Amino acid sequence: MIKVRFAPSPTGFLHIGGARTALFNWMYAKSVQGEFILRIEDTDRQRSKKEYEEEILDSLAWLGLDWDELYYQSRRFDLYRGHAQKLLDEGKAYKEGEAVLLKMIPQGIKVYDLIRGEISFDTSNFVVCDDKGEPVLDKDGKPPLKDEVLIKDDGSPVYNFCCVVDDALMGITHVIRGEDHISNTPRQIVIYQALGVKPPKFAHLPLIMDEGGGRLSKRTGAAAVSDYRKQGFLPEALVNYLMLLGWAPGDNQEMISLAAAIKKFSIKKINKAAAAFSLDKLKWLNSQYIRQADTERLADLIIPFLKEKKYIQEDFDRQKIKNSVDLFKRRMDTLLDFLQRADFVFIDDFQIDPQALEEHLSKNREKEFRLLSERFSKAEPFDAATTEKVFRELVTELGMEASELVHPVRVALTGKDIGPGLFETIVLLGKEKTIERLKKAFKAEKG
RNA sequence: GACCCCAUCGUCUAGCCUGGUCUAGGACUCGAGCUUUUCAAGCUCGCAACACGGGUUCGAAUCCCGUUGGGGUCGCCA
Numbered sequence: 001m002i003k004v005r006f007a008p009s010p011t012g013f014l015h016i017g018g019a020r021t022a023l024f025n026w027m028y029a030k031s032v033q034g035e036f037i038l039r040i041e042d043t044d045r046q047r048s049k050k051e052y053e054e055e056i057l058d059s060l061a062w063l064g065l066d067w068d069e070l071y072y073q074s075r076r077f078d079l080y081r082g083h084a085q086k087l088l089d090e091g092k093a094y095k096e097g098e099a100v101l102l103k104m105i106p107q108g109i110k111v112y113d114l115i116r117g118e119i120s121f122d123t124s125n126f127v128v129c130d131d132k133g134e135p136v137l138d139k140d141g142k143p144p145l146k147d148e149v150l151i152k153d154d155g156s157p158v159y160n161f162c163c164v165v166d167d168a169l170m171g172i173t174h175v176i177r178g179e180d181h182i183s184n185t186p187r188q189i190v191i192y193q194a195l196g197v198k199p200p201k202f203a204h205l206p207l208i209m210d211e212g213g214g215r216l217s218k219r220t221g222a223a224a225v226s227d228y229r230k231q232g233f234l235p236e237a238l239v240n241y242l243m244l245l246g247w248a249p250g251d252n253q254e255m256i257s258l259a260a261a262i263k264k265f266s267i268k269k270i271n272k273a274a275a276a277f278s279l280d281k282l283k284w285l286n287s288q289y290i291r292q293a294d295t296e297r298l299a300d301l302i303i304p305f306l307k308e309k310k311y312i313q314e315d316f317d318r319q320k321i322k323n324s325v326d327l328f329k330r331r332m333d334t335l336l337d338f339l340q341r342a343d344f345v346f347i348d349d350f351q352i353d354p355q356a357l358e359e360h361l362s363k364n365r366e367k368e369f370r371l372l373s374e375r376f377s378k379a380e381p382f383d384a385a386t387t388e389k390v391f392r393e394l395v396t397e398l399g400m401e402a403s404e405l406v407h408p409v410r411v412a413l414t415g416k417d418i419g420p421g422l423f424e425t426i427v428l429l430g431k432e433k434t435i436e437r438l439k440k441a442f443k444a445e446k447g
Numbered sequence: 448g449a450c451c452c453c454a455u456c457g458u459c460u461a462g463c464c465u466g467g468u469c470u471a472g473g474a475c476u477c478g479a480g481c482u483u484u485u486c487a488a489g490c491u492c493g494c495a496a497c498a499c500g501g502g503u504u505c506g507a508a509u510c511c512c513g514u515u516g517g518g519g520u521c522g523c524c525a
Contacts, residue, residue, distance in 0.1 A: 009525045041525060048525095099523060116452070125450050126521085133448065133521060152523040159525045182451060183520040206453075207518070213458095215518085241459090244474090248460055252473040271460080274518060278458050281475045291488085331487045341486095360485095406484040418486035 002034030004174050006060075006067075007163070009041040010053035013224035016277065017178060017208045017216060018056075019063060020242045024205060024270070025176045026065045027243065030262040037170060038067035042074045043162055059225040063235050064258055071170070073162050080157035083165050083195065084150045092194045093150060100151035102194055109186040114174070114203035114267045121186040148187055160184055164191040167200055176203045176267070179274075203267050206246050206274045213276055228282075232305065232335030234293065237286040245275040255288060283333040290332050298325045302335055309339055311346035320345070323428055327420040344414040345428060348437075356417035360407040361441065368398065368405055369412070369438045376438075382431045384423040391423070412441035 006022040008014065014022075029036035038060070042048035060067070084100045087093035093102045106124040113119050127143035128136045135143035150161040157165075163184075167175060182204050192199040210216045216223055228238055239258060249256045249264045256264075290298065299321050306312045306321070324345045328338055344350045352361075375390045376382075395402050406422050413434060419425060426434050 007525090011525070044524060046524095096523095101523090113452095119451070121451075127449090129449085129521060135449080146521095149523045154523080156523085158523065163525090178519090179452065180519055181525095184525095186451095204452085209518080211458080213517075244459060246459090248473095250461075252461070254459095254474050268464090273453050275460090276458060278475065281459065284475055287487095328487095356485095401484095403484050410485065416486090420486080422484060 001171075002029065002032045002173050003037060003171050004029050004034060004176055005037040005039050005167070005170065005172050006065075007039040007041050007166075007177075008056050009044070009047075010049055010056060011044065011047040012052055013226055014056045014059040015216075016223050016225065016228075016242070019059065019225050019238075020208060020245060021176065021178055021205055022060060022065050023063070023239060023242050024247070024267075027258070027262050027265045028174065028176060028267060031265040034173075035068040036065075037069045037071065037172070039071045039166060039170075040073065041159070041162070042072060043077075043156060043159065045074065045156070048074070055224075055226055059229075062229060063225065063239050069170075071166070073166065076162075076166070077157060079169070080162055080165055081151065081155070084157070084161070087150070087194055097153055098151070098155055099149060099153045102148040102150055102191065104145040104147050104190065106145065109189050111185050111189065111202055113182075114201055115206075115270050116204060116272055119182065119185075123186065123190065126187070148190060150191075160187050161191060164188050164195065164197075168192070168195060168197040172200050174201045174203060174267075176205065179204045179207050203270070206271055208245055209274050209276045211276055211278060216277060232337070233282065233286050234289045234301075234335075237282065237289040240289075241282045241285050244281075245277070246271040255285065287333045290335070291330055293329075295322050295325050295329070298329065298335075302338055305335060305339055306346065311339070311343070320428075327424055327428060331420070341416075341419065344416075350415045352411065352415040353417065356411045356415070360411045360417055363408075365405070365408050365441075368394075368400075369409075369441055371398075372405070372409070373435045373438045376426075376431060376435055379431070382427065384421075384427050387426050388423045408441075409438070413437050 004025045006018075006025045008018055008022075026036050028034070038057075040053055040056075042053065084093060087102065088095065088100060093100050095101075104123055104126055106122070109121045109123060111119045111121070123145065126146050128146045129143075130136050138144050148160065149158050151157050166172075185202055185204075189199050208216050225238070229235075236257065240256060243256070243261055244254070247265075247270050249261060299318065302325060303312070303316070303321065306316070312321070324342045325338070328342050331341060332338055371394055372391065375394055376387065379386050379390050391405070392402060395405055398405075407417055410419060410422050410425070411417055413425060413429060429437070
């Protein structure tokens, strides 16, 4: 049975890079009917926070990455200490104060990485260094090898030790993690040797860089999964985007579901080079998923945003929201876009774009607007076909081009010169609101 | 600095393992056009890459070496 794990440390939110690591682990597990284990690495009691832990679990669940088992390292300290004691008893480790250290001996270590192939190290290079990274020389003028700390002075176990003990005890067969862990690998292998356990297979994923090619950080944009959620991204879009960073389903396919992806997934096909995160492409994928999403679901996702913005209260009209969503579905990159573009559906005191005002409402349209209001008030039924017919008849009577009136009316009704078809918009607003806004517009013009 | 990893359009990538079918394919972005009441969508077209230098070979994006560039690690953090 193949067993993999994702082992986040709850010292921060689930990062986009962490999410991708979790995703690849999950996809690999599913692709071979293996198990995906979640292990919270909270050995640093100072920095680990319950809120981060909850956020990580939450984000993973939101992305659809479910786990088979959940462990907390903070509850396994006795286990780690027990294994340290065993190494002590066997004479493989030694004590220094309360700390337990493993003696590092010079040796070449070869790791066969599933993504990169063979990587070799020489523990002779693992020497004691000062703050500047310069080797510290002993009396003979040689830098001594740095022994591996297993248990700290305060009795708490060190990451590399916990990691190895857990991976061994949990029967992890494949360690799939970020490239930043490559240099931990030989040290961990030394611990496996001491423990007398065969190391698992390793696969080191390339890192995700920011758009400029630098390190992905909060400064260069949202880096936490929960931020993307708040910004109106759909989980399937984020997951799809993340899997495309370093892997491709083949056949020039861009959009792919998790279910379809696990059928095509293979560790061997993962790229070696780091990938830069592109918000543009994520947005494009998101717009594609929004477009094909079920309107009911989109409405459910948008309602909290509308409430937060105070655009709707508890007694909202769900049908109206669904109608608006249908109209804007093809015009959104993120759910947040809806709030801006469809604001006029929910509020009367929407901002009028100054440029649109200047361009389309600077001429006096009082006569046209009044006539249109009168015709609209008699229009029955008040649907797109009828309102368009009424509108076009009036325009013809007045000897105008349709566009001469279309744009001013749109600006009067929505405050914008862009948006869905005018007649669909009019129907969405309803007869009463349409007429009210037309009247308000020419009154405003007078004043 | 030492050690390790990496290198195809601006970005994500296909191709590389198993050299020829690659005048290097797709996607995002950008530009043009069509369509159109605006925007978006859609459709069509376009710009744009094998980092460099040596080998190996009849032949290299594909294999080898070097250079350059980028990244990672160097904590009794994880």
